[in-house]
Amino acid sequence: MRSLGAALLLSASLAVQASDLDQRVERLARELRCVVCNGQSVAESNAQLALDMKALLREGLAAGRSEDELRAELVQRYGEQVLFRPGLHAGTAPLWFGPLALLAAGGLIYWRQARREGPVRKGPA
Amino acid sequence: MKLSALLPLALAAALVGLLARGLLQHDAQAEPPSPLIGKPAPALDLQRLGGDGTAAPQGEVWVLNVFASWCAPCRAELPVLGELASQAGVRIVGLDYRDTAEQGAAFLRRHGDPYALTLLDPQGRGSLAWGVTGVPETFVIDRRGIVRLRHTGPVTAEDLQQRLLPLIKKLQHA
Numbered sequence: 511m512r513s514l515g516a517a518l519l520l521s522a523s524l525a526v527q528a529s530d531l532d533q534r535v536e537r538l539a540r541e542l543r544c545v546v547c548n549g550q551s552v553a554e555s556n557a558q559l560a561l562d563m564k565a566l567l568r569e570g571l572a573a574g575r576s577e578d579e580l581r582a583e584l585v586q587r588y589g590e591q592v593l594f595r596p597g598l599h600a601g602t603a604p605l606w607f608g609p610l611a612l613l614a615a616g617g618l619i620y621w622r623q624a625r626r627e628g629p630v631r632k633g634p635a
Numbered sequence: 636m637k638l639s640a641l642l643p644l645a646l647a648a649a650l651v652g653l654l655a656r657g658l659l660q661h662d663a664q665a666e667p668p669s670p671l672i673g674k675p676a677p678a679l680d681l682q683r684l685g686g687d688g689t690a691a692p693q694g695e696v697w698v699l700n701v702f703a704s705w706c707a708p709c710r711a712e713l714p715v716l717g718e719l720a721s722q723a724g725v726r727i728v729g730l731d732y733r734d735t736a737e738q739g740a741a742f743l744r745r746h747g748d749p750y751a752l753t754l755l756d757p758q759g760r761g762s763l764a765w766g767v768t769g770v771p772e773t774f775v776i777d778r779r780g781i782v783r784l785r786h787t788g789p790v791t792a793e794d795l796q797q798r799l800l801p802l803i804k805k806l807q808h809a
Contacts, residue, residue, distance in 0.1 A: 587765070
């Protein structure tokens with residue numbers, strides 16, 4: 511009876527560990543772009559490449575490697591485009607700040623225009 | 636009319652120009668950039684088809700070609716790869732992606748074997764290390780073991796004459 515209980519406990523803890531690993535793989539795979547399928551993450555895709563990548567992540571995490579390490583490894587092989595949120599450096603600065611700069615430029619043009627035309631006048635009804 | 640009134644028009648024209656450039660430049664899309672270019676070739680710790688020892692060539696210009704017996708374009712490019720090996724005098728290493736040893740061997744027996752050695756990659760590990768996105772894919776590695784070119788899709792006779800042979804000749808004489 512005691513050995514049965516121990517076996518149950520052991521298998522339960524193993525299952526918890528396994529599902530914990532599943533979750534970590536899933537979470538990491540969500541951040542990664544499946545480079546052969548448009549707009550899908552590695553987590554969502556069943557493409558062979560995505561399955562290979564998931565296997566690599568699972569094996570790496572199970573072997574105790576950090577998520578940053580695995581992420582860096584895939585970037586090294588597939589380029590920054592494999593990340594849905596690319597890191598901030600000189601090459602990706604336009605990506606991060608481009609929209610903001612465009613918005614600011616648009617706002618400036620609008621502001622100057624509005625100031626020149628003065629307060630809104632009511633036209634003839 | 637003030638010159639600044641033309642600004643929106645100029646901006647719109649610039650945007651159209653940019654988009655047109657992206658649409659018309661097919662070549663730029665066909666060749667995805669590889670982060671491996673200019674970097675040391677990843678190791679290939681894989682089992683060799685029909686033999687032992689997996690040592691990739693060293694101190695010479697060589698070519699890595701990823702293929703599979705189930706891939707039709709790979710069959711089509713085999714004669715071109717044969718030409719490449721004989722014309723440039725390079726060794727081509729075949730990487731048999733997601734295949735069995737039996738099927739890989741039968742494929743090469745039947746359609747001709749341009750490879751100096753063939754490595755088996757049944758789990759796709761080797762291909763993943765090289766950032767391969769599909770078969771066939773071809774890499775040129777220089778004498779110092781640096782990856783110099785990545786070609787996706789089958790190598791055509793035109794690719795051979797215009798891209799691969801000139802580059803390999805240049806690297807061999809460098």
